[in-house]
Amino acid sequence: MYKETDILKESSVEGNLIINIGPQHPSTHGVLHLVVTLNGETIKKVEPHLGYIHRSIEKMCESLSYRQFIYVTSKMDYLSSHINNHGCAMCVEKGLQIEVPPRAQVIRVLMDELTRLSSHQLWWGAMAMDIGALTPFFHAFREREMITSIFEETCGTRLTMNYMVPGGVMADVNTNFQKSVKDFIIHFKNKINEYDELLTGNIIFQNRTKGVGFISKENAISFGCSGPTARGSGVSCDIRKLYPYEVYNQLDFDEILEPGGDCFARYLVRMKEMKQSISIIEQLIDNIPDGDFQAKTKAVLKLPKGEFYSSVESARGEFGVYIVSEGGTTPYRIKFRSPGFSNLSALDFMSREGKIGDLIAIMGSLDLVIPDIDR
């Protein structure tokens, strides 16, 4: 716990300046509060303070039934609601040993990959904006708009979708779904090259990100980083490859690994992941099997007594759901393993001895979503 006396002690050190970045700050993308100790422009220490958007979601889930608690999880990592719901639904299915129909599996994977794309698009714009280029944000939103429209067609909502339910998906996809997705893929395949032209090759951007926020493979593992943050340091941690779920083991896609360990490596991982997601969607969109979109389940779900864990690869890393059941209709305890929390813990390590501009670039490259860190 950070005490006021600590601030006084540190600011009394010659030349140190304590500055609060957040909770209201343009580049923390939410209500993250960083207490930064500076010496001139050089960062000596970064201390993240959480709790500004704590809604005690885990506690709330304890009083909700196994069908209901999934809806709450859409509001955690609001940029990948589908994936959150997917993880929770999978954990419940594991407990009840429900077999998900193949059609539902494919729809789930398609939705997951679309979510990953839309999340990475937003990250791309936001990271560019953190580094000072304002235009990419609008270009990213132009493409993201098409994905949110696809979601709206099928799920009815644009941001916090509640589509994955235990046993499958809530409703069948819209009749227009395949056409919209194909249109989007054709459009986006050109635009992703435009993204590279606009930002990736820019010399200022490369100077700002190369060698900045370095974290070695060993440290990335020991901080518990996952997702693109860890893969940017060469850690193989893609849940889709290591513990395949749904139809991922039948698909042809690569796990992107970059050995760099700096902001630019993390940037490249996400850019290449977008291309992989496009390829996954292309493989599946014409091959959605016929059949049920939802398995037959009982009206009231009761998990057997025991502990269940399942994890999915969200846009930010490993999203894990851990359910302890006492055999009732509501979980005894739920714990979510959110990727952002572990990734944030490495922020202090990465940004020490950097400049203020580096801190902002590192935060951009970690792709933090605050409601996911602070549940």
Next chain:
Amino acid sequence: MPSLENIANFIHNWLYTTFNATVALLLEFTIVAILVIGLFSVLGLVLIFMERKVSAYMQVRLGPNRVGPKGIFQTVADTLKLMVKEGMTPNNADKFLFNLAPFIVMTAAMLILAPLAFAKNFQIWDINIGVLFVTAISSVSVIGILMAGWASNNKYSLLGAMRSGAQIVSYELSAGLSIITIVVLSESLKISTIIESQANGWWIFKGHIPAIIAFVIFIIAVTAETNRAPFDLAEAESELTAGFHTEYSGMKFALFFLAEYVNIFIVCVIGATLFLGGWMPLHFGTNTTFNEMMDYIPSSLWLFGKTFFLIFVIMWFRWTFPRLRIDQLLNLEWKYLLPISMINLLLATAMAILGWHF
């Protein structure tokens, strides 16, 4: 044909024949002051509107399009909003310096206008050290920025002001050196002589490689000097929220904002004057028909056309490039731009002595 030159001469003669010399001079001062303030307000409105439309075009947006036709009165509405807003002064701020700072920035910008030629023989004060005057006065505005950052009693403002101080002082060197390149070539510090020397071709065409290098360095340096992206570290929205003017609101903020745009205009006028021939029309060798057609365009339009082209280039920078980091910014100046401009100046001097330029 009525030109700005004739109108100015007519008013001058009329004043001096109607009133005695002192009164006439005072009246001229007043007219100039009113014109400058008028130019500033119009420039503020036009440039902010232009910036919004240019950025909107680059960012696949529409930009302002509700107030007035095509949204041209949007900036007027915004100015009205800023005028009626409360000008807050923070509790622990140094009140005197806090309130003085925007005026220093604004006054410095106004003073630079004095030696600039806006059309043929249309100049407030054709001082014989015009270029030196411009460089000298433009360094004053950094004092206003440092004052604003220090007096706000805010850590973000302080960091922004310190960045700005380091940045402006550094980049003035290469801006100055690239200006001197043209001074060497045209053998004068007087703005009107520099423009006259470009009658047979602009310096960017006549001065071979050194003039082109000097022009590029000048554009980079003035972008940094006016705190524009990619060198907007003093404001650095994503890092320091708003940098040195974080604590300012209402008209005091508006003055900083206006001064930024007026400074862009001024540096672009200087760039157009030194490198692109000021109000001189574009002439090609002995092609007389073409040259006569170009002469027919009023000289003020030539200057404003060139200036707005340069302004567009600077806006283009802002909406495409990411921001540099403070150490990279200073490295760029001290390790690259300054040595290059020094060697470039040597080259230009050798060229001027040997008479290799046209």
